[in-house]
Amino acid sequence: MLTEVTATRYVTPLREGGSLPGIVEADDLGTYVMKFTGAGQGRKTLVAEVICGQLGRRLGLRVPELALMQLDPVIGLGEPDEEVQDLIKASGGLNLGMDYLPGSLGFDPLAFEVGAAEAGRVIWFDALINNVDRSWRNPNMLVWHGQLWLIDHGATMIWHHSWRGARAAAGKPYDASDHVLASFAPDVAAAAAELAPLVTEELLAEVVADVPDEWLADEPGFDGPDALRRTYAEVLAERAAVISDRITVGERTGDTASRAPEWLTGRPRRKAVK
Known part of the structure; x- marks a missing residue:
């Protein structure tokens, strides 16, 4: 269960993200x-952040700890940026930290x-959650104390924007050709053998319960939140069972070559992040 805290001071916006987090x-x-719940992407972005962030943490990946955050819009009164003021005013109540x-x-x-090994685990996880936003263009990863951390999972589970196609999407292949870790010889097979058995019905039920x-x-x-939670869990369970054999990494897919740039695929070797 996620901890619930109350925001006491707005410090500064982070303008790197399209949703203007702060x-x-x-x-x-x-x-x-x-x-913020009032951001343009809507509440499904926060649902994806919770489900995928919590799932990643339970699978042993480094994802910053999440918390539910109560927000009183009054804390934005001193913010000089009108765009930020409007966002805070529109986000009173429960948000995600x-x-x-x-x-x-x-x-x-x-x-x-x-x-x-680590590259393989990240790519397998991104394939499971159908993450379309971990490319070399926008890695959505941080290096902190010499270790790799995964952030920003709002652009995952894209099938939950159109539930009619969700079941079919459970078996959709994942092209990781332009994944930011595609050039690190990811051991996806080993990652699948390690992680797929961990994605149980019990684990998924616990993860979706945090939303x-x-x-x-x-x-x-859907007949209420619990029915929707069950569907999230069922689609992810179906995907976990089949995705391991449907991941393409840094190879041609049909008539399409890898989209990773030449400077990335041919980059020099550097000191490893443990």
């Missing part, structure tokens, strides 16, 4: 990156080496 302080004396990693650096595949009811309410075609 650094905030909370009543537990922690500092978080807050994702991610533990802030001070001093972390954006992952650069030319500066940091990743081992084949607040109010973010799942009133979804067309």
Whole structure:
């Protein structure tokens, strides 16, 4: 179950993200990156962050700890940026916080080496959650204390934007040709053997239970939040059972060559991140 805290001070916006997340302080004396319910991407982005972030953590991947954050819009009154003010005003109530990693650096595949085992685990996990946003263009990974951390899972499980096609999407192949870790000789087979057996019905039930009811309410075609949670878990379970054999990494797919740039596929070897 996610911890619930209350935001006490808005510190600064993070303009690298399209949803305009912000650094905030909370009543537990922690500092978080807050994702707002009032952002343009809507609450499904936060649902994806919770399910995929919690699933990644349970599978042993490094994902910043998540917390539910109560927000009183009054804390934005002193913010000079009108766009930020509007976002905070639209996000009163429950939002999502991610533990802030001070001093972390954006992952650069030319500066940091990743081992084949870890690269394989990340790619297998991204294939499971159908992450379309971990490419060399936008890695969505940080290096903190010499270790790789995964962030920003809002652009995952894209099938939950159109539930009619969700079952068919469970078996959809995953092309990792332009994945930021594609050039690190990822051992996807070993990752599948390690991680797939861990994705049990019990684990998925626990993960989806962390999503607040109010973010799942009133979804067309579902009789309440619990029915929607079960469907999330069922689609992920179906995908975990078949995705291992449907991942393409740094190879031609049909008539399409790898989309990774030449400077990435031919980059020099660097010191490994353990």
